[in-house]
Amino acid sequence: MEENIIAKQDNGLYAITNLGAIVLAKDLRHFKTLKRKAVRVVQYENTNRMNMLRDEIFFGGYAVVFEKLIKFIEALVPMREEFISGVRKKNVAYPISAVRETVANALIHQDFFVSGAGPLVEIFSNRIEVTNPGDSLVNIKRIIDNPPKSRNEKLASLLRELGLCEELGSGWDRIVLSCEYKQLPAPKIETFSDDTRVTLFSEVSFTGLSMDDKLWACYLHACVKYVQSEQVTNRSLRERFGLSEKNAGSISRLIKEAVNQKYIKPVDPNTAPRYMRYIPIWA
Numbered sequence: 001m002e003e004n005i006i007a008k009q010d011n012g013l014y015a016i017t018n019l020g021a022i023v024l025a026k027d028l029r030h031f032k033t034l035k036r037k038a039v040r041v042v043q044y045e046n047t048n049r050m051n052m053l054r055d056e057i058f059f060g061g062y063a064v065v066f067e068k069l070i071k072f073i074e075a076l077v078p079m080r081e082e083f084i085s086g087v088r089k090k091n092v093a094y095p096i097s098a099v100r101e102t103v104a105n106a107l108i109h110q111d112f113f114v115s116g117a118g119p120l121v122e123i124f125s126n127r128i129e130v131t132n133p134g135d136s137l138v139n140i141k142r143i144i145d146n147p148p149k150s151r152n153e154k155l156a157s158l159l160r161e162l163g164l165c166e167e168l169g170s171g172w173d174r175i176v177l178s179c180e181y182k183q184l185p186a187p188k189i190e191t192f193s194d195d196t197r198v199t200l201f202s203e204v205s206f207t208g209l210s211m212d213d214k215l216w217a218c219y220l221h222a223c224v225k226y227v228q229s230e231q232v233t234n235r236s237l238r239e240r241f242g243l244s245e246k247n248a249g250s251i252s253r254l255i256k257e258a259v260n261q262k263y264i265k266p267v268d269p270n271t272a273p274r275y276m277r278y279i280p281i282w283a
Contacts (some may be wrong), residue, residue, distance in 0.1 A: 004154055019154055023162075025061040035059075037118040039107070040071055043076050044124050051188035054240050062107050063162050070100055076123050078202065092130060093202040095178035098187065102166035102175060102198050108156045126204075133199040140189040142282065143159050144223035163269040173227065175200075176220050183242035185209060186217035206241045206250070214254055217241070222280045231277035232269055 005020035016024075023033045025254055029035045039058045045051035054076065058065040080094040106119045111134025122129040137149040148171075150156045159165045163283065185201040209217070221240050222232045230236075237251050238244070258264045264278040270278070 005158075019158065021061060022155065023061045023063045023158055026064065027059050028061065029059055036116055037110070037112065039065065039103075039119045039121065040125070041069070041072060041076075041121045044122065045129075046125050048124075049122075049260060062159065063164060066104075066164050068102050070096065070103065071102070072101055073121060073123065073128070077128070078125075094184070095182055098175045098178040098200055099128065101165075101171045102128075102130045102187070102200060104159070105171055105198070106130045106196075108152055108159060108165055109137070109150055109196070109255065110134050111151060111194075117194070128200045129197055130200075131195050133195060135191045135194070136189070136196045141219075143219065144176065144191065145227050145280075173224055176224050179241075180221065180224070180240050183240070185213055186220045188216070205245075206243060211257070215258050215263055217263060218254060218258045219280065220235050221266045222258075226279050226283055231279055233277055234263060234274075 004017055005024065006014045006016055018031070018034060021028065022034055022037060025031060028038045038060075039062075041054070041056045041058070042052060045053055056072065058069050058072075074092060074096055077099075080091050092232075093126075100208040103119070104122060106121075109272055110119055110132040114133035117133040119133075120129075120131045122131070134151065136143075136147050137151060156165065159248050165171065179185070179187055179200070181204075185204050188199040188201070190197045190199070206214075217240070218232070218237060219235060225236065227230050232255075234255065237255065238247060241247075241251075243251065252273075255264070255276075259266070259278070262281045265281050265283075267277045267279055
């Protein structure tokens, strides 16, 4: 009762609450107001929605199906085996930690008052899109450093206690850092009138990225560096994109454009160019 999972009725009996059901129910179809909040996973053949390969709905409460859900997604994304020091290891196209945090965020931050819609995971040949009902409560450009906000605080707290999510605001740091570690494009956040969508991308070369994508990656790199009490340098940005020192000129041009478009700013404009360090524009 302390966790609001069950409530005592006037007749002395106990009934499961909506919070208890959305977390622990075996089948959400037994709950009229929650059955549309089950998680749906759709896999497509290519980069568009023309040909659907799989369509699966996980009707259990979020704590009941979460691990199964993540394993299901992992099984559908591209994977190759590599031998590292004689040991066979799986190399999944997306960092599973980023997938896990993104899906958990969609469950926690959805707007339950948006009827007829629930969390949706769409798997394309080149990306994963995770959509939840409700717009973002935080400015997407400040999602790394701003204190966490949730419209479902009791749900977030309960799922955190069950070890399924991070309530304290490090979830987005983890998503961005795990994508950087695999040198993938930066995750994209989009808000619509009634939805929020996060997109994780599979591998794209630096030259294959648009300038907007490069700038966004540069900006998020600056944000995660800043919250770690570090700054962006030409070298750190080269490492983020997996580039060698011979590409320093390309990174210098990207940094210049990021400064011009007010994504980042120099810590000290009077520093010699080779020693220049940068922080987010809002810092």
